[in-house]
Amino acid sequence: MTLGSIRHQIRIGRSADDVWARVRDVAGLHTWFPGLTDCQVDGNNRVIFLGSGMAMPEEILVNDDVQRRFQYRITAPIFRHHRGTIDVIELGADECMVVYSTEADPRTMALTIGGGTAGALDELKRQMEEHH
């Protein structure tokens, strides 16, 4: 078993609805995920372009406005399994918690992708709180 599972979370001083509006925008991920240069969306398929020049195909699995949950998987052959999950959890009228979970096989990719997701949460918080 080489599954790696990584979780990062952050409190953001904005309403869950405001933050969820950014997270659910599948074509806008590169605007708050450092190291991504572009996203292209076609139905449930998304291709993200990494700073290294690599293109990474993904399948969007869940984009649930009720639970405020977004799930996707990277379909590139290097992954035997991948599942990314972003949950936006309401903590109060103007505060929420965003949890970004990554599970991957090979497990090394969970660490590598997970480092990027932590940076993405920092950037999401910065943008949401600065533009409040």
Add this chain to the structure above:
Amino acid sequence: MGRKILFVTTDQQRYDAIGCNGGMVARTPVIDALAAQGYRYERAQPQSVVCMPSRSTMLTGQHVSTHGVWMNGVPLPADAPSVAEVLHAAGYRTALIGKPHFEPFLDPFMRFAENRFSREPLTGTHRGFEHFEAATHGGQGMLHYARWLAANHPEVIGMFYPVLDGSLEVNALGGGETGAPQVWENAIPKEWYHTDWVADRTIDWLDGLDADDDWFCWMSFPDPHHPWDPPKSELGRIDWRDVPLPEGYPQTAAEREAILDRKPRHWKAWYEGTLVSNYEAPADWVPATMTADHVREVNQRNAIECELIDEALGRVLAAIEAKGWGDDVDIVFTTDHGEFQGDFGLLFKGPYHVDALMRLPLVWRPAPSSAPAPAAVTRPVGLVDLAPTFCAIAGLPVPEWMEGKPLPSSDTDADARGFERSLTEWDSVLFGVAVHLRTITRDGWVCTTYQKGHSHDGTEGELYSLTDDPLQRVNLWDDPAYAAVRDDLVADLWDHQPAMHQPLRRVEAPV
């Protein structure tokens, strides 16, 4: 015009890998000559036994807990203090050529500057370096050496050992004549191998300087860190069958197991393949499967890599002489941490604070114009003392944020300036397996206390007499006769151990 500084580092090299420290396999006449002209340290220790924390200590002059790079994969912030910044601000020309590793290598998002400089040329300085050309252990990746190979000799890129396997774990694949892990026959011509490339690029940078420039050049060789894949053309230098087994290698399985049984349980668990606590060794390799011939062939390749480094250093020193700088250059040679190379029946590195990983080669040949009196220094010094030493060479005050002291020139000098102890830290958390060690070396003892983790309840430790047990085989931690020694060392450790940087810096990648 002041003294110039050539700082030479290797990666993962043992104390006994060079001739002047008693090494019997590799021939290292260049380093040996520097040692004969200057200071040779017999108890130089790292503050961490893995690359990123240890290199961050060299650059900052700080203990691991202070700079906060507690494990590979934790980046040193770009605005962290840097001795290169201090020297550059004082007018020194500055360069880092070779392996940096202050930031993670596995970086598909290209979030880290070190990985971008080969495509986006450096403007201004980075960590105080105005010139930055990077290389690591293979021919692939985003660093300058990989891009140079891709542009000029793409046919050789696939000749290197595949550092990662299909699961992106550190590869356990064996090669050579014995099937030893990470041993490989690399058909690359010697002149294109990274050791010569680092020397060539260093010479090129030095050639571009004015004769009256003061300069600090960190020349950082990626070898002899595994994989052990030196150019095939050089393998005839040493026949692996003639390589003696290391003194630290217990030759029977029963002897190895009896020794490991006296140590905290993660030692034996790794040996048996039941616990992999860190990313620094192949996850799929079981040390108990290692044969004596594996050890011989690993050490043959390692020694050849050490010889190539010595010869490359010789070329750089010749270029320095040709520029007329010979009398005014200080040369400091060391490494970031050690390597088991068969000790205890193990290879590679990990949370094991013994001499294999903690006793380092360190040679300082001061500028001949300063008329140094050659000496062997036996008192404990650390890599934390390097940055203050560079300041002292340049005639600059040591900044308050540095925690070390300029290296001593003799035991008398060391005693006068309080070189009593060396501290080394380990913290790792890999997929739920946490290991935490704190070690003090003092008065001929090495003492490690374990904090609570995956395999430890926080009461374990290791205590060895470096005088009576130089191979560190007899753990005295639980021996009542040595309880007072142990308790005194542990108390002294906690009196001097800096608190961990808060908030804890984040792991951003495996390595």
